[in-house]
Amino acid sequence: MAGASPRDLRLAVIADADDLAVLQAASHVVAVRPEDWVAELEAATLAGGAPDVLLVTSAWAGNGGAWTYRIGWYAHPDSFLHRDLRALIGWCAERGIPSLFAAREVPDVVRDFGDAAVLFDLVLAPDEAAATAFRDLPQRRGAGVRVPPSGSDLGAVIRSLGMLLAEPGNARSA
Amino acid sequence: MSSRPIRVCLYSPADLNLVIGSSIWVQAVAETLHAGPRVHVTLPLRSLERRRLLTDALRRLPRVELVDPRRQRRWVPPSGLYSTEVLDLIEALHHEDPFDAIVLRSFSYCLAAIDRPALRDRLWSTYILEPERDIEDPAHVAQLTAIAGASRYVVVQSEEMRALFEAAIAAGRGKTIILPPAVPPPGSAGVPAGIAPPAPRLFYAGKFHPFYPVPRMIDFTEELRREHPGLEFHVIGDQIFRPAGSRAWGDQLERRLRTTKGVVWHGAVARDEVIRLLTRGGIALSLWDYRHGSTMNDLVVSTKLLDYCLAGVPVILNRTAAQETILGAEYPLFVRTPDEALPLIRSLLADPALYRAAAERCWAAAEAYSYPRAYQGLVPYLEDRPDPRLHLAARPKLPGSASRWGIFLASDAAWVPAAALRLLAQARRLDAGIHLVIGVRPAPGAGEPAPGSDPASRLRAGIPPELAHAVSFRTVDDPASWWRTIGTAIAVGDAGADALEIAAASGARIVRLDVAKLVPGLAAELVGGMA
Numbered sequence: 001m002a003g004a005s006p007r008d009l010r011l012a013v014i015a016d017a018d019d020l021a022v023l024q025a026a027s028h029v030v031a032v033r034p035e036d037w038v039a040e041l042e043a044a045t046l047a048g049g050a051p052d053v054l055l056v057t058s059a060w061a062g063n064g065g066a067w068t069y070r071i072g073w074y075a076h077p078d079s080f081l082h083r084d085l086r087a088l089i090g091w092c093a094e095r096g097i098p099s100l101f102a103a104r105e106v107p108d109v110v111r112d113f114g115d116a117a118v119l120f121d122l123v124l125a126p127d128e129a130a131a132t133a134f135r136d137l138p139q140r141r142g143a144g145v146r147v148p149p150s151g152s153d154l155g156a157v158i159r160s161l162g163m164l165l166a167e168p169g170n171a172r173s174a
Numbered sequence: 175m176s177s178r179p180i181r182v183c184l185y186s187p188a189d190l191n192l193v194i195g196s197s198i199w200v201q202a203v204a205e206t207l208h209a210g211p212r213v214h215v216t217l218p219l220r221s222l223e224r225r226r227l228l229t230d231a232l233r234r235l236p237r238v239e240l241v242d243p244r245r246q247r248r249w250v251p252p253s254g255l256y257s258t259e260v261l262d263l264i265e266a267l268h269h270e271d272p273f274d275a276i277v278l279r280s281f282s283y284c285l286a287a288i289d290r291p292a293l294r295d296r297l298w299s300t301y302i303l304e305p306e307r308d309i310e311d312p313a314h315v316a317q318l319t320a321i322a323g324a325s326r327y328v329v330v331q332s333e334e335m336r337a338l339f340e341a342a343i344a345a346g347r348g349k350t351i352i353l354p355p356a357v358p359p360p361g362s363a364g365v366p367a368g369i370a371p372p373a374p375r376l377f378y379a380g381k382f383h384p385f386y387p388v389p390r391m392i393d394f395t396e397e398l399r400r401e402h403p404g405l406e407f408h409v410i411g412d413q414i415f416r417p418a419g420s421r422a423w424g425d426q427l428e429r430r431l432r433t434t435k436g437v438v439w440h441g442a443v444a445r446d447e448v449i450r451l452l453t454r455g456g457i458a459l460s461l462w463d464y465r466h467g468s469t470m471n472d473l474v475v476s477t478k479l480l481d482y483c484l485a486g487v488p489v490i491l492n493r494t495a496a497q498e499t500i501l502g503a504e505y506p507l508f509v510r511t512p513d514e515a516l517p518l519i520r521s522l523l524a525d526p527a528l529y530r531a532a533a534e535r536c537w538a539a540a541e542a543y544s545y546p547r548a549y550q551g552l553v554p555y556l557e558d559r560p561d562p563r564l565h566l567a568a569r570p571k572l573p574g575s576a577s578r579w580g581i582f583l584a585s586d587a588a589w590v591p592a593a594a595l596r597l598l599a600q601a602r603r604l605d606a607g608i609h610l611v612i613g614v615r616p617a618p619g620a621g622e623p624a625p626g627s628d629p630a631s632r633l634r635a636g637i638p639p640e641l642a643h644a645v646s647f648r649t650v651d652d653p654a655s656w657w658r659t660i661g662t663a664i665a666v667g668d669a670g671a672d673a674l675e676i677a678a679a680s681g682a683r684i685v686r687l688d689v690a691k692l693v694p695g696l697a698a699e700l701v702g703g704m705a
Contacts, residue, residue, distance in 0.1 A: 035623075035647055036631035060574060064643025065609030068574050069659055073495065075333040076572055077655050080341035087625030108503070111493075137511060 008052040009158065012041060012051035012092070014067050016059040018102070019154055023055070033066040035078045036082045041091065052163060054099040056085070056120070057154075058106065058113040072112050082116055089119050098122065098165055103130060105152050110134055122165065124148050124157060180213045180556055181271065183264055186279035186300075189254060190232075193442040194381050194413050196279075197353065201228050201445065202545075203277065206356045208235045209549035210556060216273070219243050221254035221302050227444040241267065251430060257283055265292050275556060277329065277353075281307065285317055288324035290320075300329040300353065305468035309342050322346035328473050329353045333498045333570075334473040340655060344622050347652040348566050351555055353478040357484045360546035364446055366453045369486035369533035372526050374402050375456030376519065377487065379448055380478055382427055385467035387512045389427055391459050394516050395436050402523055405436055408451060412442040445481065452485030457522050457529075460491040461512045475500060475543075483540040488522060488532035490515045500539045507532050566654035568679050571661065573616045579685070580660035582613040582650065589637030590614075592644055597664060600687040602644075611660060613650035625651045631643035657682065 013020065023029050027097045030051060032040060034165040061068050069078040070085060078084075079104060089099045101120040103109045109126065110117075110133040117123045118137050125131035133146045146164060150156030157164070182204055188196035200217070207213045216240040223229055232238050243250045244513050246263040255263070260283070264276060269292070277298045278284055284299040291295045299321050307314055321344040330336045330350055340347045358365045376395060382388055388409065395407040409431060416424035432438040443451070452458065462471060472494035479497070482489045491497055492507035501508075506528065507513050522529050541547070548687050579601050583590065590612065598610045614630040616623070623629060630647040633668030637645055653676070665686045674684055 031643065033631075033642075033646070034626065035628035036634060037627065038624075038626035039631075061577075061609070065578065066643065066646050067258040068578065068609070069572060074572050075495070075650060076658060077337055077341040077347065078659070080337045083341065084625045091626070111503075133510075 003132070009053065009161065010044075010051045011158075012037075012054045012088075012097075013056070014059055014062045014071065015055070015057040016061055019057050019059070019102075020063065022154045023158065026155045031063045032088065033063060034070055035066075037088055038091065045095070050095065051092070051097055053165070054089065054097055055102060056100070056116070057102045058104045058117075059107050071116050073115055082119060085116055086119060093121075100124060100161075100165075102154065102157065103134070110137070122130055122146065124164070126152055177212065180210065180275075181216065181273045182207050182213055182556070183218070183267065183273045183278075185218050185220075185260060185264060185277070185283070187220055187254075187257070187260075187283060188279075189221045190219060190228045191221060191223065192413060193444065195413065195476060195478060197228055198445055199279075199690050201231055201623075202356050202477050203353065204232055204235065204238050205358070205545045206353070206548045206552070207277075208237055210553070213237065213556065215239065216241060216267060218246075218260060218267070219254075219439040220260065221252070222250050225442070227442065230419050231444065231446065257286055261287055261290060261293070265290060268292060275326070276660065277676055280304070281317075281321070284321045284325070288321055289297055294324050295326060295545060297325045297326040298327045298329050298351075301331065302328065303330065303335060303339055303470065305470040309338075309470075315342065315687045318343045319345045322349065325349070327351045327680045331355065331474045333499070334496050337469075338473055344651060348654040352551060354543055354548055354551070355475055355480055356545050356548035357477070357480040357540055359546055360484075360541055364449065364450070365484060366486050366537075369530065369537050370453045370455040372522075372529045373455035374405040374523060375454070376405070376407040377410070377452060377456050377458045377482070378407070378434040379443075379458075379481070381411055381413040381415070382424065383415040383466070384423060385462055385471075387461055387463045389430065390463075390512045391432050391461070391515075392430050392437060394519060396434065397516070398519060398523070399436050401520075405523075407434075407437045408456070409437060410441075410443050410448055411437045451484050452482065452487050457488050457519055458482035458485075458489040459515060461509065461515055462491050462492050463512055472496065473487070480540055480543050483536040483543075486533050486537040488529055489536055490518050490522075500543075502533055505532070505535055523565045568681070569654065569658050571681050572658050575659050577608055578611055579605075579608045579662040579664055580611045580613060580656070581664040582653065582656075582684075583615070590633045594633070594637065594647075595641070597687060598641065598645060601664070601685070604685065608662075609644055609646065611646045613647060613648050613656055615655070616651045620649075622651050 007027060011023060011027050011029050011033050013023055013029045015023060022030060060072050062071055069076055073079060092099050099120045100122050101117045102124045103113060103117060103126055106127040110130055114137050117134055123134050125134055125145055125147050128147055131145045131147050148157050150160055186200045188200055190197045190200060204215050204217060207215050215238045217238060222243060229240060232240060244253050246255055246259050273296055275298050276293055276296050277300050278287055279300040281302040281304050284302050287293045287297055302321055322343050327349050328346045330339055331354060336350045336352055339350050378388055378391055380386055399405050414424040414428055431437055475496050488507055490507045490509060493510060507518055594612055601608050601610060628649050630649045631645045641674055657680035660682055663682040663684050665674050665684050677684060
């Protein structure tokens, strides 16, 4: 995957509208839904189009509202334990598909999305302070936290995805 | 309103001879229940009374009756009655004069109690999520499921704990209620009328376990006394963690508590006396070291924290969701690690304005956790006993629900996608940015849908790709929680009046859409949202 053109990348994505549009312009995107991603991703895999990467942003709604209460932190059963997100990440992990969490530049992103971020192979933090806070999360067990050199521009992140995932220490490096 | 007494049995395996969090909890819950003018509390004691610090405070409450353990067993061992003996005693008391509710704390007691038919239907299984047990262990999940299924209610400490329990244990959904820790109301006897004055004093009250980094607090004291020679660290409590084969931690701590200059170790002290000590002024330390304890502690609020608040002292504490709920996210004295407390103590000692601001925030926060306020949360379950579905639906709406419109159907019939499209089109005329959520009742015995494979998703066939992102199909096995995520309930014709009543109780806006004529069968399929 490291040498693939961004346009050829297949991303399974959860993101809010603006980020989703950027990602769709930069690569091939499957905007998964909590109720039917298994069938959708398995069909894509059978057709030879398995995703190269799972990319989830710090989205409050996520794919048009489909992931509301399933990524950010709420005291609600849909939010707690991140059952849907864990299953999606687990499905990807079993197939060697790396998972990325892109924390966007919003207030309290570590507080609100930290519990979700710790589930991923790689967390992309908006700045060094957030990166430090993500690394210090007590439950953290993923492989790495990085501040992308390209900053918060998701299009640039996609273009440098191969490099980011290939960094030593990142799980399932490309 | 009925004047009939409400009889409640309250039991916790805590030893009330000890002044620790779990025994103080018993006192706080007894006081909370006693705030109900018709409530009579029967409180069996696990152990013989040796120290009366807590039991004397309970005896001052006229409608609280303590039951001597010798009523069950002539010779009570030092560790107190065994669980089966306690349950036998509660059954005997219930047989003499039936209880309306049996508030029973701890997982193992509740697991044993559900095998007793006489207790089961009035059992309030309390605080059964215990940090030291693995909530992802299938065997433990099965036991919690059995308790939740057989209990009248499952009682948890906080909204966060309820969310965790209902996420993990489907059988608890809709029957999990909150009993927070509580403190005396402002203005009552012995309760400070304002904040405590600034003073060069640190406080810790509680047990001594590596999760509570008291040795590090003693280090702080030693370091700070170089700058503030008059600084004292007042330590309250006498339960020192000494596991078999590893007494070194406890022995060393005890030595330091006894010999460190500036440390004043009070030992066990009654709760009233703790408040009196605190009101002399100073800084309370409520610090955790996650290397030695579960992050499940993040979901609860301790009575001890509320005591600090009640006394009007600033508290330095870990930033957790539950503690942010009490003090506000911008409260200036949150830390992530114990070491972050030291510069904050320095700031408080140097800056009376910061001290006052933090102390005032703490003092004001305690009011929401007063005994009468906590009791009000129990009234629907103890006194009113109306349709519980309405109370469950009335839990606070979640942020973000405003843009979610919902309808709950009995059916997953083939016409539903067409109905969804019509509903979406109609709804978008009123609000272009909505997300439509179609809740579908699960098939009998189907349980919770697997993540990523909700059976309701097959209704998606027929939704054009360009609208797919605006519609969700969801098998809803937990309507009480589901309604919290829905801002607008869709009404179609006159059907589904039951659902609308519950939707209204949830605070949802009701919008009537005229699609019944266009979609034959839709009206007949609308159901009660909590049925």
